[in-house]
Amino acid sequence: MRVLRAAEYKSMPWKNGGGVTTQIVVSPAGAELDDFDWRVSMARVEGSGPFSQFAGIDRTLAVLEGEGVVLDIAGWPQATITPATIPFSFPADVATAATLIGGTITDLNVMTRRGMIAHSVERLVTSAPVVIQAEMGTTLVLCLSGEILVSAAEPVRLGPLDALLDSPNIADIRVQPTQQTTLFVIRIRNASGND
Template sequence: MQIIRFAELKAEPWRNGGGVTREIARQGAADGGWDWRVSIADVAKAGDFSAFPGMERVLTVVEGELLLLTVDGAEQPLEKYRPFRFDGGAATVAKLPTGDIRDLNVITRTAAFKGYTSIIELSKKRAHPVFEGQLAVLLQGQATVRDSGTEPLELGRYDAVVGSDADSPEVLGRGFLAVVSLDPVTAGN
């Protein structure tokens, strides 16, 4: 079972100085770039988003009230825990009408992967499994994770659990969990 501790992730400043990103995980690509990346960003100032041509983004506000995104001229309000999908190469500008926010970013190479983010309310009675091709990020509350061969381990806020089909980790607790699914794109899809 693999847990990625948020407290151990290095904050990388953005090129435009508007915030920082902490990369949770990525999968490399043949061209030296990546096919997908999952990260948490702190947005402290309004401004342009970096363009990722050939990529698709799913952005979810996980802390703060509201993010106003203008994507290719169309304004889109993003409220907490409501994932929003958009073209990574689109001209994107952010406004912070209610102050700083933190977001969960899933970016996938369009021809290689499709990313999904689901927000799950945890239960103390029924564990939520995390399967192969998924990451589960504790957004709020208290939770433990275990697989069949281990004692439960405490999760901190924004800690991530890497999924597995062989011995699926299970998250149990109270609060909210983001489940990120990264599905390979096959010919014909």
């Protein structure tokens, strides 16, 4: 189990140079934007415009802050993503343009290499203890708001935008919020289903 602190995340320019992204974690460690297997990041989007394209990558987007965004994805129906909608998955290698609904947003991006790695993203809003079931692969829990206590050999406290990276096949993650809290549970696994 590895704790990822928001203060230690790495910021870098978007692939298309249109803004800045904050990388939470990437695999393999040290991978660049063109050679990662999977990547979890956040971006502050201050204006409408095109998304960066990533060859052979599947992406899931969730809005963390702001009113939301409308995506025009080549060959897809238009998609509106807000803090209330479920995380939205689409291919990262097709032309995609974003139109902000009401000003700047911060979004969460989860990207995996198609055919090799798969992922899922779930938003949980809770004020009660929750058990996040262990599954094959790697699980990342991102605390968006509030504060949570994670039961482990030594209890871990996570604040806003801190994350917990659970190694493959470790025991269930037990989370105790100190108030109403929004969490994102991100699961990364081999596309074949074998780890």
